Amino acid sequence: MNIHEYQSKQIMREYGIHVPEGYPAFTVEDALENAKRLDTPVVVVKAQIHAGGRGEAGGVKLARSLDEVRKYAKELLGKVLVTRQTGPQGKTVNRLLIEAGCHIKKEYYLSFVVDRQAECVVMMGSESGGMSIEDVAAENPEKIIKEYIDPVIGLADFQAQRMAYALHFEKPTIRKAATFMKYLYNVFVDKDCSLAEVNPLVVTEEGDVMALDAKLNFDDSTLSRHPEIVALRDITEEDQKEREAAAEGLNYVNLGGDVACMVNGAGLAMATVDIIKENGGEPANFLDVGGDSTPEKIVAAFRIMLEDDQVDGILINIFGGINKCDVIATGIVEAAALLSGGKEEFPIPVVVRLEGRNVERGREILAKADIKNLYPASSMDEGAKLAIRLAKETREKK
Numbered sequence: 287m288n289i290h291e292y293q294s295k296q297i298m299r300e301y302g303i304h305v306p307e308g309y310p311a312f313t314v315e316d317a318l319e320n321a322k323r324l325d326t327p328v329v330v331v332k333a334q335i336h337a338g339g340r341g342e343a344g345g346v347k348l349a350r351s352l353d354e355v356r357k358y359a360k361e362l363l364g365k366v367l368v369t370r371q372t373g374p375q376g377k378t379v380n381r382l383l384i385e386a387g388c389h390i391k392k393e394y395y396l397s398f399v400v401d402r403q404a405e406c407v408v409m410m411g412s413e414s415g416g417m418s419i420e421d422v423a424a425e426n427p428e429k430i431i432k433e434y435i436d437p438v439i440g441l442a443d444f445q446a447q448r449m450a451y452a453l454h455f456e457k458p459t460i461r462k463a464a465t466f467m468k469y470l471y472n473v474f475v476d477k478d479c480s481l482a483e484v485n486p487l488v489v490t491e492e493g494d495v496m497a498l499d500a501k502l503n504f505d506d507s508t509l510s511r512h513p514e515i516v517a518l519r520d521i522t523e524e525d526q527k528e529r530e531a532a533a534e535g536l537n538y539v540n541l542g543g544d545v546a547c548m549v550n551g552a553g554l555a556m557a558t559v560d561i562i563k564e565n566g567g568e569p570a571n572f573l574d575v576g577g578d579s580t581p582e583k584i585v586a587a588f589r590i591m592l593e594d595d596q597v598d599g600i601l602i603n604i605f606g607g608i609n610k611c612d613v614i615a616t617g618i619v620e621a622a623a624l625l626s627g628g629k630e631e632f633p634i635p636v637v638v639r640l641e642g643r644n645v646e647r648g649r650e651i652l653a654k655a656d657i658k659n660l661y662p663a664s665s666m667d668e669g670a671k672l673a674i675r676l677a678k679e680t681r682e683k684k
């Protein structure tokens with residue numbers, strides 16, 4: 287689960303981390319009210335969306351008067367912001383953070399994530415912080431310094447200090463920087479984060495060490511013990527299809543492409559996404575219908591896939607085990623009938639590859655139903671290629 291920058295900053299503040307004074311705003315009036323309350327020469331108007339890269343995309347504005355605050359707030363509220371992290375469809379700005387501007391002397395990068403290979407939390411830092419850390423990671427990975435943290439000992443003082451020296455903090459700020467790291471580590475552990483990132487962490491002209499940006503992501507499987515985090519959820523930021531799928535008990539992740547897949551088993555679902563990509567297609571989603579699939583679940587999955595015009599073709603890839611192929615086939619036939627008002631056709635091409643338990647019966651059911659726009663495939667590779675080609679044809683006809 288993700289939360290907004292201003293919410294992350296509030297949590298960090300509670301843990302002793304220095305952040306600029308700031309308040310959220312939902313309207314232009316709120317924004318002006320907050321700016322008056324701050325009473326600083328420079329007020330920063332920041333779009334609050336669950337994605338970074340806002341600075342480059344015009345989502346962070348420095349205002350030097352109330353008129354400018356009004357102008358930027360008007361401009362940003364309701365705007366669809368497209369950043370390098372939002373995808374081409376962008377995200378609508380519904381909230382702003384109105385924050386005191388500060389005198390930046392230098393920008394750093396600092397984050398904590400779980401390193402699965404090392405099986406521990408890793409702290410990453412760079413003195414090339416700010417808006418293009420992705421480029422630094424791609425072009426100069428040696429500029430990113432890591433400290434692996436023993437889960438029993440936690441972040442040791444010497445590690446925090448070693449990081450501060452490695453990032454060339456100046457003498458008077460070394461201790462503050464190291465303390466900052468320790469506090470952020472406390473947030474990460476206490477709140478069961480999957481990511482805690484501050485970019486930029488800044489040293490100000492006045493010698494303060496502060497978080498100018500803040501991003502916390504939480505491990506969904508721990509949310510039951512964090513009602514205070516769940517309360518911060520902003521469902522308008524979450525993918526609508528993912529929410530609906532979760533309500534139906536389906537494991538669904540929107541991947542943005544146009545070739546949808548419906549698969550049983552997470553491993554096979556990932557392999558199916560890969561094989562679509564490998565053959566030059568763009569997968570629309572990851573979907574694991576699970577081992578206990580019912581015709582109702584199959585119908586629900588179709589509805590979610592077809593509710594907007596994102597998808598141009600569907601690949602169904604089922605390996606019958608606990609899930610019997612004939613049950614899946616029945617679900618597909620029912621879905622076709624329901625979706626077409628009894629006409630037994632799909633609005634877009636659906637390629638089906640069945641294998642495993644009761645496969646013969648499953649294929650028979652599909653063949654007998656004679657559904658328009660339904661194509662059988664005998665292998666994964668053939669199915670992927672066919673789905674991609676048919677999706678392309680559908681798109682060209684649109």
Ligand code: ADP
Nearest residue numbers: 330338339340341346386387388416485486499
């Ligand atoms: P994003 O990472 O989404 O681009 P940031 O919050 O990092 O958004 O803001 C982008 C840049 O804007 C920062 O690198 C910093 O230079 C500047 N900035 C952000 N907040 C402030 C602030 N309170 N005072 C001065 N400059 C700021």
Ligand code: MG
Nearest residue numbers: 338485486499
């Ligand atoms: Mg940032």
